[in-house]
Amino acid sequence: MKSTDEAFSKRAKESFDETVEKLDASTLSRLNRARHAALAEMQQPSRQWSRWLPATGVAAAVLVAIMVMQNPAGFDEPLPPAVADMEILLGEDSLEMLEDLEFYSWLDVVEQENDVG
């Protein structure tokens, strides 16, 4: 790089550093709070399942749309079981239900066994 370019970059850097030093107390305080909020994140347990919620919602919406398109005249009829389940899953309590998915699948197996018995 040319020496004139280097001299320009050096002057720009010095000028920039000066504005960094001039940051007011209120801004520094907000930066401090932001840093502590970030550090608190390190102590939070990760919620892996929550990453899949948007994809689950989109998949459910697509499924419902396909079922409606295949049977457009069936709006007055009772919902098929799969759609009814999806409606429950997407309801307000769906998050708790997703967390207890293992429990519900066990419950399903037990009910089937009882039906057979």
Next chain:
Amino acid sequence: MDVGSAVFAVSCNGTAATGTRELQKEQQLNRFLAEVERRALRIAEIGVRDRDEALDLVQDAMIKLARHYSGRSQEEWTPLFYRILQNGVRDWHRKQVVRNRVMSFFGRRASDDNDYDAIAAAPDLAGRAPDEELQNREAMQSLEIAVHNLPARQREAFMLRTFEGLDVKGTATAMGCSQGSVKTHYSRAVHALRDQLEEHRPDDVIGGEVRR
């Protein structure tokens, strides 16, 4: 010591060691963020020309670094942090484009960049004469506007190399491009800035002496 006590002691030592490592990592990250946060804020601020927005972007970058990359080695933190921050700035600009389109549809402009003066509000801690201070502010303001108006990749290369002092390799990691691209963007940025700021050169006080 019986077997049960020995197992319990080993288990406790292991837990204590893990706790100590986590505490050390947290202290290291705290030091890193404290060291980088003010420059990061100013870099984001030049990118978006709004201090509140820049603070939000820096906080977001801090949280993402702590959440996803705190386990990485310290040498990786600087380029990773700036990569997250630059992505945030790019997203912000994309949203602004959409916002401006919506606002122009209703016949209004969302914002006027040239109204913003981040330097004007700051007090002069060096205790200089008002004339000299005014010239310094004007020069820095001109530089900020010129840097802000650069194409995005040139702006990123210039700020990361010049303001943050990252080397070519670190800048390439932060920008997600090759080292050759960094050199090209940086060189073009310096030349464009020098050309644009040429008109200020008679009274150029960007970190240097006032020429009269």
